[in-house]
Amino acid sequence: MTRMNERLKKIIVIVVGLLMILLMAISFGGRERITAVESQLGSFIAPVQRFFSQIGNFMDEKTEPIINVLNYKSLNESLSKENEMLKAQVVSLTMAQKEFEELNELKQSLHYAERSDQDNYISCSVIAKDIGNWFNMFTIDAGTEQGVTKNSTVINGNGLVGLVYEVGSNWSKVISIIDHKSSVGFEMLRVTDDYDGILSGTTNYELVGELYDTQANVHVNDYIVTSGLGMYPKGILIGQIYELVDDRDLFLKQIKVKPAVDFKKLNKVMVIPYDEYEEEINTYLP
């Protein structure tokens, strides 16, 4: 009898294991809707997590000046250099601004159809970060109740953060752009040339991109923004190029990008809801 039970136990374990592996394969890539159990569980745990992450952020805020006290001199120098540069830029940009306004007036008089700017942001905070070391995922405290949908874009004050992966009732899972498998269409933030390409994450908080045009004329310290191809809306700052690699074997020009967002210190983010209907209309617009 006991032998029979042992056997039954083993069979159950194997069946459950196989079932889990099957569900694993199905759930890969993020589900459209998660189960009610998960959603409810999230509502229970989210407030506790929010409380503890606030404590963590508070601690970080208080200890950061002590840890970084030696770096402040060099930081100060680089900031004043940047300040000089920015002052020079302001002058040239004011000129450009004037021209732009003239063009805008012209546009209105011609009744040019315009894509309205996004203004329905949902602000929320990061309540939990990934505890493994493989992926870069985190949870935010907004879900379907706040209007978040799957594949919504997540940004913060500095730039692009990531994409909503799965949505619960008042929490959602976000996958960041530095995750290995996420890819972002980008273009250069420049007036004259318009080079496009695709960026993908690595594990070390940096991004590697490939330009479509191998003859592209790009430089270190250029800024790149989203191109609007794929899930992300156009014109969100991604980061700054810090290295160029010429791969002659593959006829590709690779760039290495430092993200504008500091992923280690991420606590407030904004979500731009993804609307498939709207996306469709936009693609048909001239």
Added chain:
Amino acid sequence: MKKIIVFLLAIANFILMSTLFQQFRVYGVLANLCIVFSIIFAILFSEQHGYIFAVVSGLLQDTFLGKVLFVNTIIYTILVYVTVRVERIMFKGNDMTPIFLISMATIAYHLIFFVFMFLLQSTIPIHQLAMHIIIEVILNSIIGLIIYRLVFKNVFGYKLGDYNA
């Protein structure tokens, strides 16, 4: 130890790891306390204690921060299963036991994870992760040894390595 306490500890561990302990990342790497605790509980209490901790923390991790469901749950369970069978032939009152078991478990975790992700075509080149894994093994072993010593003293009533007791 009562099993309900293990259950609650697993939840508390998940909440703390995903929030407060994020501040204590070493070179961007976080020690995986889920592995550490499941193995220590499996060695010092019973196999079932290990399974409870492993399954609860695995499920929570997969639900809220996982890319795929059940992957961590399966791996933690396998780790406990193997650990219990390896540990039967080992001497519990030795520092090397927890260090060996926990570091082997951490390496095994990453290897199994690699295999699963390989099958799902979502793998990361292993050389990019090598440094992470090495740091995590060291962190887990150190933290594991400290916790093991504390729990050992509570369970057996004398300090680990105190052969005169």
